[in-house]
Amino acid sequence: MTGAGTTKQATAGQATIGQATTGQTTKEQATTGARADAVAVRDLVVGSASLTAVRGVSFAIPAGGRMGLVGESGSGKTLTALALMGLLPMGWAAQGQVLHDGANLTRQSDRQLAQRRGRTISMVFQDPLSALDPVRRVGQQVASVIRRHTGADRAEALRQTVDLFAQMNLPRPDQMVRAYPHELSGGQRQRIMIAMALACYPQLIIADEPTTALDVTVQKQVLRILDAAVRDRGSALLMITHNLPIIAAICDSVAVMYAGRIVEIGPVQQVFRHPRHHYTRGLLTSQPTMDNIALDGSSRLPSIPGMVPPLHDLPGGCAFHPRCAAATDTCRTTMPELSGSVSQAACWHPVGP
Amino acid sequence: MTAVLEMRGVTQTYGLQRRTVLGPKPRLTVLDAVDFAVAAGQAVGLVGESGAGKTTMTRILTGLERPQQGRVLFEGRDVWDGDTAHRAAFRRAVQIVMQNPRSSLDPRMRVGVSLLEPLRSLRIAGDHVARVHQVIDQVGLTQAALDRFPHEFSGGQLQRIAIARALMPGPRVLIADEPVSALDVSIQAQVLNLLRDLIAELGLSLVLIAHDLSVVAYSTAHVSVISAGRIVERGAPLDLFTRPQTPETRALVAAILTVEGGLSGNALD
Numbered sequence: 001m002t003g004a005g006t007t008k009q010a011t012a013g014q015a016t017i018g019q020a021t022t023g024q025t026t027k028e029q030a031t032t033g034a035r036a037d038a039v040a041v042r043d044l045v046v047g048s049a050s051l052t053a054v055r056g057v058s059f060a061i062p063a064g065g066r067m068g069l070v071g072e073s074g075s076g077k078t079l080t081a082l083a084l085m086g087l088l089p090m091g092w093a094a095q096g097q098v099l100h101d102g103a104n105l106t107r108q109s110d111r112q113l114a115q116r117r118g119r120t121i122s123m124v125f126q127d128p129l130s131a132l133d134p135v136r137r138v139g140q141q142v143a144s145v146i147r148r149h150t151g152a153d154r155a156e157a158l159r160q161t162v163d164l165f166a167q168m169n170l171p172r173p174d175q176m177v178r179a180y181p182h183e184l185s186g187g188q189r190q191r192i193m194i195a196m197a198l199a200c201y202p203q204l205i206i207a208d209e210p211t212t213a214l215d216v217t218v219q220k221q222v223l224r225i226l227d228a229a230v231r232d233r234g235s236a237l238l239m240i241t242h243n244l245p246i247i248a249a250i251c252d253s254v255a256v257m258y259a260g261r262i263v264e265i266g267p268v269q270q271v272f273r274h275p276r277h278h279y280t281r282g283l284l285t286s287q288p289t290m291d292n293i294a295l296d297g298s299s300r301l302p303s304i305p306g307m308v309p310p311l312h313d314l315p316g317g318c319a320f321h322p323r324c325a326a327a328t329d330t331c332r333t334t335m336p337e338l339s340g341s342v343s344q345a346a347c348w349h350p351v352g353p
Numbered sequence: 354m355t356a357v358l359e360m361r362g363v364t365q366t367y368g369l370q371r372r373t374v375l376g377p378k379p380r381l382t383v384l385d386a387v388d389f390a391v392a393a394g395q396a397v398g399l400v401g402e403s404g405a406g407k408t409t410m411t412r413i414l415t416g417l418e419r420p421q422q423g424r425v426l427f428e429g430r431d432v433w434d435g436d437t438a439h440r441a442a443f444r445r446a447v448q449i450v451m452q453n454p455r456s457s458l459d460p461r462m463r464v465g466v467s468l469l470e471p472l473r474s475l476r477i478a479g480d481h482v483a484r485v486h487q488v489i490d491q492v493g494l495t496q497a498a499l500d501r502f503p504h505e506f507s508g509g510q511l512q513r514i515a516i517a518r519a520l521m522p523g524p525r526v527l528i529a530d531e532p533v534s535a536l537d538v539s540i541q542a543q544v545l546n547l548l549r550d551l552i553a554e555l556g557l558s559l560v561l562i563a564h565d566l567s568v569v570a571y572s573t574a575h576v577s578v579i580s581a582g583r584i585v586e587r588g589a590p591l592d593l594f595t596r597p598q599t600p601e602t603r604a605l606v607a608a609i610l611t612v613e614g615g616l617s618g619n620a621l622d
Contacts, residue, residue: 248615303542
């Protein structure tokens with residue numbers, strides 16, 4: 001569903017970019033085009049002076065929808081998220097459209113984006129220890145987000161923070177608000193990050209590898225809390241991870257990125273059960289699971305040969321072709337576009353019956 | 354099978370900061386009477402949550418730390434009994450691969466020089482250049498890698514280099530501490546397969562430490578579960594998965610997320 005709409009919107013978006021050079025026209029497009037979507041990204045390109053890391057990415061997440069963005073290091077998934085947040089590193093810029101809450105975020109000023117962050121769109125980062133301020137009490141940090149965006153007074157913001165901490169299943173929330181980050185466990189810190197991201201009922205929450213830094217036994221608990229909290233608020237979720245089981249557990253659609261492009265997108269059930277891109281299939285089959293290993297001790301894990309190409313030296317045609325067993329001359333020369341009905345894959349020779 | 358490397362009744366405690374100015378220093382027991390062994394050519398796994406004592410076990414098994422109680426035996430002899438020749442043989446024979454190759458390789462050293470380092474520090478004689486070429490080949494990299502610096506490699510290649518460095522002194526036991534958890538998914542399978550091949554080809558023993566039971570199950574035939582400094586359960590991976598006996602193992606098994614579980618909609622129950 002998300003995917004099918006995306007391709008059409010992407011084509012429309014391209015046309016718009018070609019003609020509309022003024023912000024005014026783009027703004028109209030934004031308000032009319034994407035009311036039902038929590039975010040609609042069209043032809044997003046993120047680059048610096050010397051590199052293009054995201055090379056034309058389009059997707060949409062409907063209000064309340066959950067999309068997983070899968071990719072390896074260097075695939076452009078984190079830069080895509082940072083472009084949505086307006087938090088690109090120095091020297092990087094985004095082109096294309098990020099339509100959210102009636103605006104095109106790539107055209108907004110830093111000040112406009114700052115007013116938005118934490119209110120309509122918010123993010124949970126991978127490492128809560130570096131994302132939290134080490135010298136301020138965690139309760140204060142969450143309360144300041146609430147005060148900034150809702151105008152609540154100090155006492156009211158603190159009361160809401162204690163409530164939030166209770167929702168996050170944090171023990172003794174009224175005392176926990178007075179703790180400093182270093183006094184808490186990794187799982188507790190990440191739950192505080194989630195509380196902060198959810199404090200103002202944002203339309204869209206971006207979570208970038210939220211459980212990678214956590215212990216496996218804590219991971220599930222944090223995911224469960226994130227899942228419930230996002231559902232309670234009716235927020236949309238963009239989950240960025242290289243962990244396919246997490247996507248399967250909490251997302252309804254998935255986009256697979258490789259070398260700065262989406263190579264496959266569609267409903268999770270479809271993409272994971274019937275992957276059409278050889279890269280997606282490779283990722284799925286190289287996961288060690290109890291089914292593909294324990295029965296025969298001598299079995300080898302299927303693995304994708306080679307490695308992710310560096311951005312400054314991408315192969316021509318389909319960027320995956322040097323690692324793909326099905327590659328032909330077409331793959332080496334011409335880049336495939338996304339196509340398909342239930343799910344779309346950018347592949348000249350899709351996997352399938 | 355006789356053990357090539359073994360821990361017997363190892364207890365390790367660390368002193369913590371005083372709570373009050375003149376009060377006693379509280380002590381934290383990190384390992385509590387731990388027995389652990391790996392036989393020649395065997396691959397064994399060690400799983401547990403962070404803080405369970407996995408890293409302390411690694412430090413003791415590699416001789417970086419001396420156990421306060423209990424013994425570490427290499428080829429049946431205590432490595433701390435004062436025989437320096439035996440200690441040196443042990444140091445050579447037990448090598449480690451760490452989680453993050455970016456921080457375990459010196460960024461200012463060319464890869465070739467990094468590979469020579471263990472031969473120098475362990476004062477191993479012989480044709481070093483030939484050895485470097487042999488080992489770089491074993492881990493599936495080309496000679497061109499030797500002249501380059503760590504930042505020029507991807508994570509998966511760096512982990513191959515770290516494995517090559519561990520192989521340089523011709524070890525008998527490889528201790529791999531979370532060797533794939535910092536790597537990309539498509540690369541993890543490559544590195545796990547490489548470790549498995551090396552063990553078969555070189556007749557090495559492997560101690561694989563991980564928090565992910567499925568990674569350990571793929572690579573080893575025997576797994577120990579550690580929790581709060583004690584080995585709480587041992588067995589074949591499949592048995593631990595299907596019939597976990599202790600609450601600690603059950604918690605680890607329950608924590609595993611699979612694509613299939615997620616698709617069937619009950620992964621977070």
